[in-house]
Amino acid sequence: MYHTTHVINGYSQMITDRLNAGWDGYLLTFMFKPIGGSHRNVKRQMERELERVYGKSLTRIIRKPASHEINELPLWIACPDYPVPKGSSERQSLRDVTVNDGRHMHADVVIPPWSRMKEDLATHFDEKQSHYVTADSALFRIDAVPITHDPNYVTGYVLKALRRGWVGEAEILVLPRSATELRDKAA
Numbered sequence: 001m002y003h004t005t006h007v008i009n010g011y012s013q014m015i016t017d018r019l020n021a022g023w024d025g026y027l028l029t030f031m032f033k034p035i036g037g038s039h040r041n042v043k044r045q046m047e048r049e050l051e052r053v054y055g056k057s058l059t060r061i062i063r064k065p066a067s068h069e070i071n072e073l074p075l076w077i078a079c080p081d082y083p084v085p086k087g088s089s090e091r092q093s094l095r096d097v098t099v100n101d102g103r104h105m106h107a108d109v110v111i112p113p114w115s116r117m118k119e120d121l122a123t124h125f126d127e128k129q130s131h132y133v134t135a136d137s138a139l140f141r142i143d144a145v146p147i148t149h150d151p152n153y154v155t156g157y158v159l160k161a162l163r164r165g166w167v168g169e170a171e172i173l174v175l176p177r178s179a180t181e182l183r184d185k186a187a
Helices: 002-020 039-061 094-102 121-127 151-158 179-186
Strands: 024-032 075-081 104-111 139-146 173-175
Touching: 002 024, 002 075, 002 104, 002 151, 024 039, 024 075, 024 121, 024 151, 039 075, 039 104, 039 121, 039 139, 039 173, 075 151, 104 151, 121 139
Parallel strands: none
Antiparallel strands: 024 104, 024 139, 075 104, 075 173
16 A cells, blocks of 8 residues: 555656646546457557547647657546446446446546647547547547646546555556657567
């Protein structure tokens, strides 16, 4: 538990440092269509969808991402999540708790102040949902809300499955990937 707390605090610090430097923060929730196969296959397809959405949104935020240092690009810290019983005032849809056993993903996202988007990221995903959620994708919907206060709480919320021991540290997806990670993945 001690190690997990340090991991969560480290990611929280990455988000907070960027917010303090004028970046905009968002909580994204990714819900998926039914994905068949093993638990590992479901995990990999969900990660691929987040990588795809990151890539599509990246060029709308930064004109030439390859010309920027990795720490100048939007940062996404994503983690799988599972439904938990809610109070009577916060009912979840049957679809959300049954498809893929309720597994979905959250991402803590920060966007640099030099973004070329004319709207904020929440509005962008709301208005351009069909650009990201297509018939041939595994995504069902993307929800985005701005982080207006307590980024540490948001990071803890995104990583709650890690804190509860439902997922391991290896299941946290951090985007962008470093050049080393991309080389290792290709090998």
